[in-house]
Amino acid sequence: MKSARQVERIVGRARLRADPAADERILRDAGAALVKTTDNRPQASRPGPSFWRVIMESRITRYSVAATIVVAAALVLTNPFGFFASSHGIVLGDVAQKLSETRTVIHKQRRVVYRQGEDKPFFTGEVQNYFSTDRGMVEEQYDPNGALLYRICLPKEPQEVTILFPKVKKYVRVPAPKDLYEQLGKMIAPAGLVNYFTSGSYTKLGRSQRDGCEVEGFEATQFDLSWLPAHTKYLFPIQNLTARLFVDLRADLPVGAEIEVDADRGLMTYFQKVHVEIKTYDYQWNAVIPAGTFDPNIPADYTPINLGSLVPEKAAWLGVGALPLVGFVAYRRRGVRGWRAVY
Amino acid sequence: MNVQPVPGAERAALRDRRLVHRLQHGDAEALQQIYHRYKEDLLTVAMSLLGDTQEAEDCVHDVFVHFAEAPTDLRVNRSLRGYLVRCVANRARNVLQRRHLQPGPSIDEPESLDCPVRGSVASEESEQIFEALAQLPPEQREVITLHIHGQMRFREIAQQLELSINTVQSRYRYGIERLRTLL
Numbered sequence A: 001m002k003s004a005r006q007v008e009r010i011v012g013r014a015r016l017r018a019d020p021a022a023d024e025r026i027l028r029d030a031g032a033a034l035v036k037t038t039d040n041r042p043q044a045s046r047p048g049p050s051f052w053r054v055i056m057e058s059r060i061t062r063y064s065v066a067a068t069i070v071v072a073a074a075l076v077l078t079n080p081f082g083f084f085a086s087s088h089g090i091v092l093g094d095v096a097q098k099l100s101e102t103r104t105v106i107h108k109q110r111r112v113v114y115r116q117g118e119d120k121p122f123f124t125g126e127v128q129n130y131f132s133t134d135r136g137m138v139e140e141q142y143d144p145n146g147a148l149l150y151r152i153c154l155p156k157e158p159q160e161v162t163i164l165f166p167k168v169k170k171y172v173r174v175p176a177p178k179d180l181y182e183q184l185g186k187m188i189a190p191a192g193l194v195n196y197f198t199s200g201s202y203t204k205l206g207r208s209q210r211d212g213c214e215v216e217g218f219e220a221t222q223f224d225l226s227w228l229p230a231h232t233k234y235l236f237p238i239q240n241l242t243a244r245l246f247v248d249l250r251a252d253l254p255v256g257a258e259i260e261v262d263a264d265r266g267l268m269t270y271f272q273k274v275h276v277e278i279k280t281y282d283y284q285w286n287a288v289i290p291a292g293t294f295d296p297n298i299p300a301d302y303t304p305i306n307l308g309s310l311v312p313e314k315a316a317w318l319g320v321g322a323l324p325l326v327g328f329v330a331y332r333r334r335g336v337r338g339w340r341a342v343y
Numbered sequence B: 001m002n003v004q005p006v007p008g009a010e011r012a013a014l015r016d017r018r019l020v021h022r023l024q025h026g027d028a029e030a031l032q033q034i035y036h037r038y039k040e041d042l043l044t045v046a047m048s049l050l051g052d053t054q055e056a057e058d059c060v061h062d063v064f065v066h067f068a069e070a071p072t073d074l075r076v077n078r079s080l081r082g083y084l085v086r087c088v089a090n091r092a093r094n095v096l097q098r099r100h101l102q103p104g105p106s107i108d109e110p111e112s113l114d115c116p117v118r119g120s121v122a123s124e125e126s127e128q129i130f131e132a133l134a135q136l137p138p139e140q141r142e143v144i145t146l147h148i149h150g151q152m153r154f155r156e157i158a159q160q161l162e163l164s165i166n167t168v169q170s171r172y173r174y175g176i177e178r179l180r181t182l183l
Helices: A006-012 A020-040 A051-056 A057-076 A093-098 A180-188 A312-334 A335-340 B008-024 B028-050 B053-069 B079-102 B124-134 B136-150 B154-160 B167-181
Strands: A104-115 A124-133 A136-142 A148-156 A160-165 A168-173 A201-211 A213-220 A239-250 A251-264 A272-284
Touching: A006 B124, A006 B167, A020 B028, A020 B053, A136 A160, A148 A180, A201 A239, A201 A312, A201 A335, A213 A251, B008 B028, B028 B053, B028 B079, B028 B124, B053 B079, B079 B136, B079 B154, B124 B136, B124 B167, B136 B154, B154 B167
Parallel strands: none
Antiparallel strands: A104 A124, A104 A272, A124 A136, A136 A148, A148 A160, A160 A168, A201 A213, A213 A239, A239 A251, A251 A272
């Protein structure tokens, strides 16, 4: 009789080999299942250039990501719906209540970027923002002469980000990460990420006049930025971040916000020290937003572009305009894998 | 510079992780590579457990179709091979349970003798081994197959089958004893 060891060895020699017909059947059916699965998957997770990859493909979009880091902060801080719904019971309970009843807002923003130590900005952009909790968000950025530089459209459905560049009659359309809108929605909604931004201390700036209104100002300088991707310190090393918010005392609604960011030399700043100023103003709460505003409406003569070949370095700061979107994408995709992909 | 060689198992695990990553992005070629790399092991495990070539092929077929249907849900922590072996073992157990509940061939089942000889093939020695394994009680056969063909440790098998490690080891020991008389 064989020993147990010998039996184990003999049993281990047993093999069953698939014949080509079995191979074909299994691979055919499994392949079909894979194709079906891939086709049914949300567009953002399909193979092919992802939103993130497109973003990282060029200087303009990479600048956007840098700006995003400013912006992710800025977005929330200037978020017209969110700031005051604090669980910390910040001052204005009435404001929070009003914001929760608000479905739309239009406001403007001015974005200025300086090299530190210089008085003259090297980039200035005027931005028009439209938000609707039901329909999506749109951002348009104009040059100092009023010409439209780009238009970003993120409708609630379909979940695609479309960016139009009228001057060159080009466009980019990429699938949005499936939860992008939801996350933006959270920020637009009163609750949002407010808790995070109001978790630090703030100071009252007192009352003043702003755009013809009597306002109460608040300033915060300490923010928990630990949620930013670890590589942020190399990409866009934030040194200082100051945010101010101004609330109309009569209407109990925000009428303006200011963000100032100093950043050290980093990959995204082209190794320059920069100072970024973002100001939001001219709020129109519960404004009637014209039908079609949230539609991408790509003109027939526009063609898709490769961002990398299009935009000069300076214009990369156009990407600052994309902050609310790109920043949030960066925020959502801050996993190590995503950031490694940059390099 | 002193470069440490990557151990074979680690290299294989790395290679598998890459394949899974590609598969999760819909890469059909990765699916083919995974199949061709492990098909023989999986067919052997299935055959050892089920004792029927056609059912073994169907079992591996179903596992791969399911594998391709939900690649994004994959959580391959250790080895892809081990993961697939466990899938095959689970599927085979379900087949055996069905067989137990519904003994006898189904009406639709083709008469195998009338069909041309086709399907996966085993050597004469392998056939004898599979026949011997088929004579074991299913629980002993399962433990022996998972340990020898599936290369799973007793502890892993115990976790997989939700049994104590002592039970797994005793089943293995009794099974091997029985095989000593059969082989």
